[in-house]
Amino acid sequence: MSHKFVARLVQSVVVLLATGLVAFAIFSLAPDPVDNLAGEYATIEDRAALRATLGYDRPFIVQYGEYIIKFVQGDLGKSLRTNELVADLIAERAPATLELVFVSTVITLGLGVWLGIFTGVNRRSKRTQLILSTSLLGVSIPTFLMGLLGIYYFSVQFGWLPASGRKVVETSLWDSSLISLDGWRSIIMPALTLSLFNVGLFIRLVRADVLEIRTMDYIKFARARGFSEQRINHHHVLPNAVMPVITVAALNIGVMIAFSLITEAVFQWPGMGLMFLQAIGFSDFPIMSAYFFLVATIFVVLNLLADTLLSIVDPRLRRGES
Amino acid sequence: MKRLLQSDFMQDFFNSPSAMISFLALFSVIFVALFAPWLVDQNPFDPLQLDLMDSQLPPVWMADGDSRYVLGTDEQGRGVLAALFYGARLSLLVGLASVALSLVLGVGVGLIAGYFRGWADQLITRLADLQLTIPGLLVALMLAGVIKTQLPVEMAETVMIYVVILAIGLSDWPKYARVTRAAVMIESQEDYVLAARAMGASPWLILRRHVLPNIMRSNIVIATVGLGVAIMLEATLSFLGAGVPTTTPSLGTLIRSGANFLFAGEWWVVVFPGCMLILTVFSINILGDWLRDALNPKLD
Numbered sequence: 001m002s003h004k005f006v007a008r009l010v011q012s013v014v015v016l017l018a019t020g021l022v023a024f025a026i027f028s029l030a031p032d033p034v035d036n037l038a039g040e041y042a043t044i045e046d047r048a049a050l051r052a053t054l055g056y057d058r059p060f061i062v063q064y065g066e067y068i069i070k071f072v073q074g075d076l077g078k079s080l081r082t083n084e085l086v087a088d089l090i091a092e093r094a095p096a097t098l099e100l101v102f103v104s105t106v107i108t109l110g111l112g113v114w115l116g117i118f119t120g121v122n123r124r125s126k127r128t129q130l131i132l133s134t135s136l137l138g139v140s141i142p143t144f145l146m147g148l149l150g151i152y153y154f155s156v157q158f159g160w161l162p163a164s165g166r167k168v169v170e171t172s173l174w175d176s177s178l179i180s181l182d183g184w185r186s187i188i189m190p191a192l193t194l195s196l197f198n199v200g201l202f203i204r205l206v207r208a209d210v211l212e213i214r215t216m217d218y219i220k221f222a223r224a225r226g227f228s229e230q231r232i233n234h235h236h237v238l239p240n241a242v243m244p245v246i247t248v249a250a251l252n253i254g255v256m257i258a259f260s261l262i263t264e265a266v267f268q269w270p271g272m273g274l275m276f277l278q279a280i281g282f283s284d285f286p287i288m289s290a291y292f293f294l295v296a297t298i299f300v301v302l303n304l305l306a307d308t309l310l311s312i313v314d315p316r317l318r319r320g321e322s
Numbered sequence: 323m324k325r326l327l328q329s330d331f332m333q334d335f336f337n338s339p340s341a342m343i344s345f346l347a348l349f350s351v352i353f354v355a356l357f358a359p360w361l362v363d364q365n366p367f368d369p370l371q372l373d374l375m376d377s378q379l380p381p382v383w384m385a386d387g388d389s390r391y392v393l394g395t396d397e398q399g400r401g402v403l404a405a406l407f408y409g410a411r412l413s414l415l416v417g418l419a420s421v422a423l424s425l426v427l428g429v430g431v432g433l434i435a436g437y438f439r440g441w442a443d444q445l446i447t448r449l450a451d452l453q454l455t456i457p458g459l460l461v462a463l464m465l466a467g468v469i470k471t472q473l474p475v476e477m478a479e480t481v482m483i484y485v486v487i488l489a490i491g492l493s494d495w496p497k498y499a500r501v502t503r504a505a506v507m508i509e510s511q512e513d514y515v516l517a518a519r520a521m522g523a524s525p526w527l528i529l530r531r532h533v534l535p536n537i538m539r540s541n542i543v544i545a546t547v548g549l550g551v552a553i554m555l556e557a558t559l560s561f562l563g564a565g566v567p568t569t570t571p572s573l574g575t576l577i578r579s580g581a582n583f584l585f586a587g588e589w590w591v592v593v594f595p596g597c598m599l600i601l602t603v604f605s606i607n608i609l610g611d612w613l614r615d616a617l618n619p620k621l622d
Contacts, residue, residue, distance in 0.1 A: 015452050027466060136611065140604035142554045144561045145577065145596045152584055152592070260456045265562055277562060280467035292464060299455050
């Protein structure tokens with residue numbers, strides 16, 4: 001376990017350093033600060049001196065190393081547009097995105113596991129066919145379109161839910177939209193929109209697992225011992241089907257954080273994704289690179305966690321080949 | 323032709339109503355995309371043919387509808403029907419091109435990794451891991467954002483479509499590479515490959531003539547599903563304003579411009595392109611599902 005884990009850890013660090021290189025390249029696109037600082041009448045020597053004091057004359061690799069070290073310490077630079085610290089901006093926007101992803105994950109896991117097990121256990125029922133076709137339709141609708149249609153029907157036509165924005169109640173920790181009715185009314189449509197694609201994915205995943213498990217010998221023996229179908233499903237099928245779901249769910253949080261930017265754009269939800277999109281509009285490179293590196297880091301860490309978690313719960317993966 | 327019609331594959335096809343219906347639907351989308359200039363009078367990409375006086379007209383069956391524009395017009399005076407046909411053209415083009423790119427790239431490096439193993443295999447596997455770390459959506463958005471500032475405006479607009487193809491195509495190759503690598507590793511132990519090698523055939527010939535035809539089934543299935551995903555991704559990028567420029571609207575760009583008028587109750591600029599998009603992707607996904615069962619490759 002430890003040897004494999006160390007190898008996996010090293011691999012993750014290498015991947016992170018490579019994405020960091022991309023992030024640094026984007027960060028470096030910002031206009032040369034020396035031009036601004038030196039002023040119009042600076043001689044070439046003045047500029048070179050200023051460049052040296054600021055550290056811009058050092059080799060590329062040193063500057064890249066410094067960028068990575070600063071990133072790890074939480075220093076992500078300043079926004080080119082507002083001159084605010086990028087770390088502060090992200091901290092301000094993170095709760096909105098995280099709450100959205102949290103509610104979506106709960107919806108996805110709940111609906112996905114429930115319907116996946118239902119369709120796996122009742123293979124030939126009419127309802128299974130209906131659920132499966134609906135889930136295929138679900139993964140065929142782009143997220144942004146679903147959001148727009150939701151806004152058109154539930155906000156413009158029926159007027160049940162707010163069309164955009166986030167209603168929050170301030171708490172000592174962060175502004176939350178999960179502790180008031182208005183907050184819930186504002187989060188429910190974006191969260192449903194974000195989970196739509198994943199629900200379809202999870203139904204199919206869980207269903208495939210259930211179908212495979214039900215052909216296993218231990219299920220046949222359980223049946224031969226005369227256990228009821230319900231007991232077999234609860235005690236033998238469910239625990240084994242949930243395993244792979246853990247990995248996908250963990251990985252999926254990273255995907256959801258990244259893809260939430262679509263939902264945030266549609267509903268003008270003030271999260272990190274919307275901040276990233278606005279930064280692209282204003283060519284605010286420090287924000288772009290910080291968001292990019294942050295999302296990649298979340299991806300890599302979750303990947304590592306999911307692998308480790310799986311090898312802990314599944315002894316087969318610890319010894320042999322995966 | 324007769325052999326094809328009597329093959330198990332075609333028998334399977336004619337026995338599956340959902341496969342046939344979705345094939346017909348997809349075929350109609352391809353048809354209107356291909357023959358758009360002969361089907362509608364207006365070319366929505368040509369600013370000279372747009373009349374601002376005709377902007378924001380509702381579909382023909384509503385009050386104030388205009389018989390020239392069956393599905394209404396957008397805020398530039400573009401007929402939604404015409405924009406739909408031309409937009410489908412762009413969406414399919416970008417989708418097909420990016421899938422072709424990732425297919426060729428993924429199968430190519432997968433063949434190399436699986437056949438030669440060693441350091442090439444290590445390198446390719448690591449690169450695939452790295453690629454999977456970053457969602458294609460982010461890469462495309464970043465590229466779009468960077469190119470916009472680094473190139474002059476007109477140039478940026480013309481290269482945008484290639485950037486979108488490149489970004490989508492690059493994000494998907496690891497899938498093909500992984501499946502191909504695994505399949506090649508199995509196939510290269512088979513007797514027919516060993517025999518070819520014993521006869522002195524070059525690795526290139528063995529891969530192309532003997533291994534490649536045997537590993538295409540899985541790749542075709544992945545490519546079908548990938549086409550649906552690529553079309554959705556293009557629409558998403560265009561909707562976010564990082565895709566094809568507004569002068570030549572794809573389905574996503576059209577929905578983006580329509581979204582601004584949704585609150586005023588002008589649903590047609592969003593709903594019709596949206597339905598076209600869903601119809602296309604849904605039929606591709608049904609066909610992909612059916613193909614997976616019909617070809618029955620060992621997908622992991």
